Amino acid sequence: MEMHPFVAMNGIEKSFNGVPVLKKVTLEVERGEIHALLGENGAGKSTLMNILGGVHQPDSGQILIGGEEIKLANPHVSQAQGISFIHQELNMVGDLRVYENMFLGSEIRTRFGFLNVEEMCRQTHEILAQLGVSIDPKEYVRNLATSYKQLIEISKALLHKSQLIIMDEPTTSLAEHEVSRLFILMKNLKKSGVSIIYISHKLKEIQEVCDRYTVLRDGQLVKTDIMQNENLEVITKLMVGKSISQDRYVHEHEFGELALEVQGLTSTGLFKHIDFTVRQGEIVGFTGLAGDGRTELFESLFGYRKKYTGTVKVKGKPVHITHPRKALQAGMGYVPKDRKENAIIKDLSVIHNMSLSSMGNFERMGFIQDKKEQEQFNTYKKALNIKVHNPRITIDKLSGGNQQKVIIAKWLEAETDILIFDNPTQGIDVGAKQEIYQQILTLAKLGKAIIILSSEAPEVMRICHSIHVMYHGEITARFTGDEASEEEIMHYATGAKREGEKIG
Ligand SMILES: Nc1ncnc2c1ncn2[C@@H]1O[C@H](COP(=O)(O)OP(=O)(O)OP(=O)(O)O)[C@@H](O)[C@H]1O
Ligand SMILES: [Mg+2]
Structure with missing residues (x-):
């Protein structure tokens, strides 16, 4: 029997107002793999993920899940296929409480049809605890620091027991210990067969946690390869198209008052x-x-x-x-x-x-x-x-x-x-x-x-x-x-x- 990758995106093209943003991009993600998606600002990473998340429709190309072609017409279809999306832009409603944000659109009800607040709070608490976060599930999101909002966004994706989690720059406002906890969690998810697509500009993180990587440049696929032993300088060059010096700037000049x-x-x-x-x-x-x-x-x-x-x-x-x-x-x-x-x-x-x-x-x-x-x-x-x-x-x-x-x-x-x-x-x-x-x-x-x-x-x-x-x-x-x-x-x-x- 032929084994299929969990997700295959083939020849994906997308333009906005006549400007091509993705040009025949191919991406395959295996089960239990953490796959880095890399590229400069504006390379098309989020757009490609928005297509996989059902937010945007491709102009052409096909998407296969478990070897079967599927049309991800909207985010619900994508979610029903086991795909969760942690967005780069935080998607929280400030005027709602933490648990309400977590369960927005998938509220738990009692058998009499009432909202089961207690159960939603319990689950929220449990998932947040895995990330080492102790906040009151009934707190209003607007009162929270950005890093907490980011952690809630991550927890929300975990709630759905997904088979593939897209993480679009999940750590931009997290502190070191929060990042380490997230990585432990990601490695555990991986062991249980969950796939993760990981987008970040912090290349050291990428090296630490990812199995393979794909680089996009100006909407085109540059390379997909195994992460292990890959030199970060080489990856940088693939992304930017030239070598970037990491040297200290020498800038001796006189100071004033x-x-x-x-x-x-x-x-x-x-x-x-x-x-x-x-x-x-x-x-x-x-x-x-x-x-x-x-x-x-x-x-x-x-x-x-x-x-x-x-x-x-x-x-x-x-x-x-x-x-x-x-x-x-x-x-x-x-x-x-x-x-x-x-x-x-x-x-x-x-x-x-x-x-x-x-x-x-x-x-x-x-x-x-x-x-x-x-x-x-x-x-x-x-x-x-x-x-x-x-x-x-x-x-x-x-x-x-x-x-x-x-x-x-x-x-x-x-x-x-x-x-x-x-x-x-x-x-x-x-x-x-x-x-x-x-x-x-x-x-x-x-x-x-x-x-x-x-x-x-x-x-x-x-x-x-x-x-x-x-x-x-x-x-x-x-x-x-x-x-x-x-x-x-x-x-x-x-x-x-x-x-x-x-x-x-
Ligand atoms: N809704 C939209 N309307 C018009 N142009 C868009 C839209 N969404 C994205 N684009 C354009 O598509 C290109 C790719 O954007 P995208 O957000 O995919 O980049 P990215 O690789 O995620 O970059 P970053 O690292 O900065 O997040 C950009 O030039 C952007 O301006
Ligand atoms: Mg982006």
């Missing part, structure tokens, strides 16, 4: 005794593990949170920022993490999403200067390689990573002296990361003071002049960019070593 001085900053329960300075032209990094307090620290500095004690000086002048508006007035800009939730206006055009923060630059005598806006747009489209055919379409039509680039671009243009980037390359492919680093470097050379928050030590090591490591709300070590090693950083990030020990 002190732009930001922070002394003894403390906020009960969040962070304490924080001291650091940033000069004009300097790029300063903050890294650490989950719970290190770096995001809370800078959210406070920017006026998003309740009061702190300690002193903050901007260009030598003491300030106490109680509202983001004041931070902007003081010349600070903040690019938040989880931008898809926090920074994108979905039903606004691509071009307006980019020009929004710098609207002041464009508005003269009450109208927006179309030409200037268009020029700015074209500059960044080129610099960051943003894939968009028509900048007037709404931003939600762009691929996830290209949406990120638009938001980064808007802040690169903003006229602020101090710029804070939280997780600047979240969801961005290896090639485009390089371009974003280049832009940040250019800003530093122009004399802007830059702060980079990142959970990835290699990222701050690559572009920062100095690095602060945080652990439980305190700075535990400081390095210059060229003396830091990933291992050393990890010691301080886990609390195994403290600052005094290094200096003393």
Whole structure:
């Protein structure tokens, strides 16, 4: 008897408004296999998965499940075939409770036809516990942090006892320990014969957990092969079409005046005794593990949170920022993490999403200067390689990573002296990361003071002049960019070593 792969997609083609996005793509996934789907931002990964999930219909090509051709006319048909889809865009309804989101459309009822809230809560609790999450199933989703929403999205797919789970960038806002739990779960699912298609721009994750990989480039299949022993550089080259250097940027230039001085900053329960300075032209990094307090620290500095004690000086002048508006007035800009939730206006055009923060630059005598806006747009489209055919379409039509680039671009243009980037390359492919680093470097050379928050030590090591490591709300070590090693950083990030020990 001939054995069929669980899923085979053959010669899939798809165009949007006449623009081809998938060109005769083939993908086969075996039972009990974790298959990585790789490619640059806009390569067509999510579109291919939307076809397998029944969200979009292919223009041509066929889909076979267990060797039999099938038409996945809508998401319900796909689900009935045992396929679950964890979307790149979180699909939660904020005004519903956790368990209601989990069971939306597949509610459990008692034999009298009433909603069986108790049973739904029990199952929700059980699945979340597998991922190590303890939240009240009756909590409203809008009150939860992004990482929890992502974990609920994952749990929802697990609920359906699927045979194939599509995971489209499931870990973008997860902390390390949450990722490890997910990987254990994935390996267990695999053992029980479940197949997984895994999309991520974090290549180390791919290497750790995937059996085979498929690379797409500009909507075309480049290669499918076994993951084991495959060199990440080789895979990167397949994705981007050229080699990407992982070297540290050498960017020695003179720093200017002190732009930001922070002394003894403390906020009960969040962070304490924080001291650091940033000069004009300097790029300063903050890294650490989950719970290190770096995001809370800078959210406070920017006026998003309740009061702190300690002193903050901007260009030598003491300030106490109680509202983001004041931070902007003081010349600070903040690019938040989880931008898809926090920074994108979905039903606004691509071009307006980019020009929004710098609207002041464009508005003269009450109208927006179309030409200037268009020029700015074209500059960044080129610099960051943003894939968009028509900048007037709404931003939600762009691929996830290209949406990120638009938001980064808007802040690169903003006229602020101090710029804070939280997780600047979240969801961005290896090639485009390089371009974003280049832009940040250019800003530093122009004399802007830059702060980079990142959970990835290699990222701050690559572009920062100095690095602060945080652990439980305190700075535990400081390095210059060229003396830091990933291992050393990890010691301080886990609390195994403290600052005094290094200096003393
Ligand atoms: N509904 C749509 N309407 C028009 N164009 C679309 C639509 N959905 C996707 N596209 C286009 O299809 C191309 C591929 O997008 P897709 O989302 O599949 O990329 P991706 O590989 O998932 O990228 P990323 O890594 O950034 O998520 C992009 O150029 C995108 O703009
Ligand atoms: Mg995508």
